[in-house]
Amino acid sequence: DSGVTQTPKHLITATGQRVTLRCSPRSGDLSVYWYQQSLDQGLQFLIQYYNGEERAKGNILERFSAQQFPDLHSELNLSSLELGDSALYFCASSVAGTPSPLHFGNGTRLTVT
Amino acid sequence: GENVEQHPSTLSVQEGDSAVIKCTYSDSASNYFPWYKQELGKRPQLIIDIRSNVGEKKDQRIAVTLNKTAKHFSLHITETQPEDSAVYFCAATKSNFGNEKLTFGTGTRLTIIP
Numbered sequence: 001d002s003g004v005t006q007t008p009k010h011l012i013t014a015t016g017q018r019v020t021l022r023c024s025p026r027s028g029d030l031s032v033y034w035y036q037q038s039l040d041q042g043l044q045f046l047i048q049y050y051n052g053e054e055r056a057k058g059n060i061l062e063r064f065s066a067q068q069f070p071d072l073h074s075e076l077n078l079s080s081l082e083l084g085d086s087a088l089y090f091c092a093s094s095v096a097g098t099p100s101p102l103h104f105g106n107g108t109r110l111t112v113t
Numbered sequence: 114g115e116n117v118e119q120h121p122s123t124l125s126v127q128e129g130d131s132a133v134i135k136c137t138y139s140d141s142a143s144n145y146f147p148w149y150k151q152e153l154g155k156r157p158q159l160i161i162d163i164r165s166n167v168g169e170k171k172d173q174r175i176a177v178t179l180n181k182t183a184k185h186f187s188l189h190i191t192e193t194q195p196e197d198s199a200v201y202f203c204a205a206t207k208s209n210f211g212n213e214k215l216t217f218g219t220g221t222r223l224t225i226i227p
Contacts, residue, residue, distance in 0.1 A: 043217045099145030104156040
């Protein structure tokens with residue numbers, strides 16, 4: 001168990017809908033990262049938050065947004081969903097300050113039908 | 114930004130033989146290089162990492178080497194076993210307080226043939 005909690009585990013929804021993915025980082029970790037992994041693909045960085053502030057953005061679509069709350073949990077919002085948004089969405093957290101491993105949650109598998 | 118290239122994309126080895134996966138990075142300021150193993154449908158898990166002040170690190174059957182001059186690092190798995198079959202990702206990042214985004218390679222699917 002990595003200590004990173006993601007909910008829900010699975011999400012099935014229709015095109016055009018909006019969903020929210022939730023992540024609780026490991027205790028003490030201030031940085032939260034979101035990655036998207038499509039079928040048989042690599043890990044695409046979406047966005048990073050550090051202690052409530054956005055710190056880095058990757059290839060995140062304008063239809064996607066995220067935030068990190070004062071209690072350090074994070075939510076990734078996906079709207080106007082398309083079939084191509086079907087993927088595994090991973091949240092990871094790390095200790096800030098020195099390069100350290102990312103600890104990944106078990107992911108949310110999103111299926112858009 | 115950082116760019117990480119990983120080769121090969123697929124690798125099949127006989128059980129008991131060694132496997133080597135290679136990565137190159139573009140940002141000479143990168144100083145932390147972890148390797149992750151991902152089994153089908155599961156989360157990536159850290160298997161070994163190396164920092165730029167070290168040239169080699171070993172953990173039982175797994176070793177990582179780093180050549181800062183050439184900007185490449187490699188994963189070596191010896192005496193491979195069926196449970197080593199998975200997708201392996203290399204990654205790179207640099208010290209930047211509050212922004213330690215990992216850039217991942219594209220992954221290597223390793224298959225161990227019994």
